[in-house]
Amino acid sequence: MTYCQRTLEHAIKRNPCDPEFIQSIKEVLGSLEPVMDANPRYEELGILERFIEPERQIIFRVSWTDDSGKVHVNRGFRIQFNSTIGPYKGGLRFHPSVYIGIMKFLAFEQVLKNSLTGLPIGGGKGGSDFDPKGKSDAEVMRFCQSFMTELSRHIGGDLDVPAGDIGVGAREIGFLYGQYKRIKNVSEGVLTGKGITYGGSLVRKEATGYGLVYFLEEMLKSKNLDIKGKKVVISGSGNVAIHAAQKIQQSGGTVIAMSDSSGYIYNPDGINIEMVKAGKEIERKSIKECPFPSKGTEFNGSCREIWQLKCDIALPCATENELDEQAAQTLVKNGCIAVAEGANMPCTPGAIKVFLKNKVLYGPGKAANAGGVATSAIEMQQNSMRMFWSFDEVEAKLKEIMINIYKKSSNAAKEYGFEGNLMAGANIAGFLKVADAMIAQGIV
Numbered sequence: 001m002t003y004c005q006r007t008l009e010h011a012i013k014r015n016p017c018d019p020e021f022i023q024s025i026k027e028v029l030g031s032l033e034p035v036m037d038a039n040p041r042y043e044e045l046g047i048l049e050r051f052i053e054p055e056r057q058i059i060f061r062v063s064w065t066d067d068s069g070k071v072h073v074n075r076g077f078r079i080q081f082n083s084t085i086g087p088y089k090g091g092l093r094f095h096p097s098v099y100i101g102i103m104k105f106l107a108f109e110q111v112l113k114n115s116l117t118g119l120p121i122g123g124g125k126g127g128s129d130f131d132p133k134g135k136s137d138a139e140v141m142r143f144c145q146s147f148m149t150e151l152s153r154h155i156g157g158d159l160d161v162p163a164g165d166i167g168v169g170a171r172e173i174g175f176l177y178g179q180y181k182r183i184k185n186v187s188e189g190v191l192t193g194k195g196i197t198y199g200g201s202l203v204r205k206e207a208t209g210y211g212l213v214y215f216l217e218e219m220l221k222s223k224n225l226d227i228k229g230k231k232v233v234i235s236g237s238g239n240v241a242i243h244a245a246q247k248i249q250q251s252g253g254t255v256i257a258m259s260d261s262s263g264y265i266y267n268p269d270g271i272n273i274e275m276v277k278a279g280k281e282i283e284r285k286s287i288k289e290c291p292f293p294s295k296g297t298e299f300n301g302s303c304r305e306i307w308q309l310k311c312d313i314a315l316p317c318a319t320e321n322e323l324d325e326q327a328a329q330t331l332v333k334n335g336c337i338a339v340a341e342g343a344n345m346p347c348t349p350g351a352i353k354v355f356l357k358n359k360v361l362y363g364p365g366k367a368a369n370a371g372g373v374a375t376s377a378i379e380m381q382q383n384s385m386r387m388f389w390s391f392d393e394v395e396a397k398l399k400e401i402m403i404n405i406y407k408k409s410s411n412a413a414k415e416y417g418f419e420g421n422l423m424a425g426a427n428i429a430g431f432l433k434v435a436d437a438m439i440a441q442g443i444v
């Protein structure tokens with residue numbers, strides 16, 4: 001058995017109830033075999049065992065009262081996975097499906113993603129099984145205040161800097177930041193995704209979606225293709241999906257479908273993205289309730305069926321394991337040429353195999369959606385320097401970072417015998433930087 005295989009067995013034994021975490025470890029270790037062969041020092045120094053074990057896992061009670069005075073109890077999490085190259089950095093997710101296994105997988109992915117950005121940020125992730133859907137603003141505020149009352153003991157501008165993720169947008173970040181400042185009595189860049197009037201950065205809101213499209217452009221360029229005239233299907237209609245859709249449109253593509261957990265909307269001539277944005281972001285409606293002024297827009301009540309639509313490009317931007325092997329086969333059969341992941345781990349291992357086997361360009365989330373965290377790091381830089389950069393300045397930095405992530409992933413794939421496989425390349429390039437820094441810092 002190889003070092004990678006033994007490490008996987010070890011991980012399965014130690015994390016028997018965390019299938020998503022094991023899925024992400026398995027994918028990464030599958031790419032690292034040639035790296036371990038080329039450098040036996042990693043095994044001598046127990047790098048893989050240390051790399052897959054979080055530095056710290058925090059679980060806490062979050063009690064809050066609803067508008068009628070009833071007491072509710074949720075569970076809060078923060079996984080501080082790896083701080084070798086900088087302060088822990090990664091979002092907070094509020095969704096009923098949140099449990100420790102999802103938190104660990106997201107934090108583990110974040111370590112590699114943050115390394116790929118080239119910026120000095122370690123990896124972490126957190127959240128709660130709280131569901132903001134259907135709650136009043138006052139209930140969300142009370143929940144956020146209770147959550148931050150405990151979390152504030154564990155984070156700080158140079159220690160751990162959370163941001164948003166599913167269910168945590170501008171409203172939640174505002175409530176969380178206000179409570180942190182009240183408890184700690186300092187104004188520091190402890191959260192990113194803040195409002196522009198109190199330390200936020202321009203482009204942060206758009207960054208994951210825009211960055212995804214910049215990465216996609218690089219993938220297409222490698223085959224002398226571009227976005228112009230392409231039909232694009234995007235799952236989700238949250239922060240990542242909406243801004244990816246806007247950028248696709250600006251680049252000359254047509255977004256023919258978008259979804260949420262209630263189903264998907266489809267219009268072969270292009271859906272009205274601004275209308276979806278207004279309905280989802282401002283009015284907090286489900287996609288089926290968004291008004292569709294553009295003629296010919298249809299609604300289908302099964303969000304998973306979105307992948308049956310014929311398209312040139314698919315951008316899964318909703319959640320993990322939303323695109324399975326069967327959906328991948330349908331996309332291939334329908335002539336899809338590229339898939340880039342806006343969400344974290346949205347394609348199952350079976351789906352990824354289908355894409356690689358059929359030479360569909362495949363951009364893994366840890367590389368393709370790294371624009372959000374990269375721009376968060378740019379927000380941290382502005383906070384530390386008490387500076388504020390223009391939209392164009394930040395967007396130019398974001399674009400450069402995404403192009404570099406593509407190059408690093410593509411070059412590492414080539415160097416280690418996986419030419420054309422950006423998933424393996426991203427895993428290797430992300431790992432090498434952290435592993436070498438871990439060696440330099442001794443056995444800790």
Ligand code: NDP
Pocket residue numbers: 164165166167168169208235236237238239240241259260261262286303304317318319320322342343344369370372373
């Ligand atoms: P949001 O909460 O803004 O949006 C999530 C969207 O996905 C909503 O439209 C939601 O629908 C939809 N959704 C959730 N589950 C499903 C499902 N099973 N099928 C179809 N749609 C579904 O989250 P984000 O846009 O911020 O995050 C989306 C993904 O991107 C996540 O995987 C996240 O980890 C990842 N990501 C986010 C980053 C960021 O900067 N925000 C950075 C990097 C990655 P509904 O409204 O009905 O719940």
